[in-house]
Amino acid sequence: MDRTRVVVRCAECRFEATHDRLRTARETLADHEAETGHAVDWRIESLAPGVERAGEDAGVCGRPTCADSDSPLIDPDVPDR
Numbered sequence: 905m906d907r908t909r910v911v912v913r914c915a916e917c918r919f920e921a922t923h924d925r926l927r928t929a930r931e932t933l934a935d936h937e938a939e940t941g942h943a944v945d946w947r948i949e950s951l952a953p954g955v956e957r958a959g960e961d962a963g964v965c966g967r968p969t970c971a972d973s974d975s976p977l978i979d980p981d982v983p984d985r
Contacts, residue, residue, distance in 0.1 A: 909949040916942040 910929035913920045919936055923929040926948075933944045 908952050910946060911949060912936070912944060912946045914940075914942045914944050916940070919944070 908924055908926060910923045910926060911920065912923065912929050912933050914936060917940065919940075919942070921929075921932050923932065929946055933946055936942060936944050
């Protein structure tokens with residue numbers, strides 16, 4: 905099974921870290937920026953299959969008109985924004 909892989913890399917120094925969870929990647933990014941004032945970049949290299957499916961079913965923008973209305977992951981009772 906593929907897993908989430910997120911790379912956090914600083915453009916201003918040699919800092920780099922790889923994480924298997926988005927949460928820990930965001931925490932690392934925020935910590936490094938707070939400690940150094942550097943601009944940190946991050947890239948999601950891969951996601952767990954369930955996360956990819958949820959993203960595909962929601963559509964790129966997440967708007968109801970872009971979503972897969974037949975997906976069991978989309979709640980048809982959620983009002984449009």
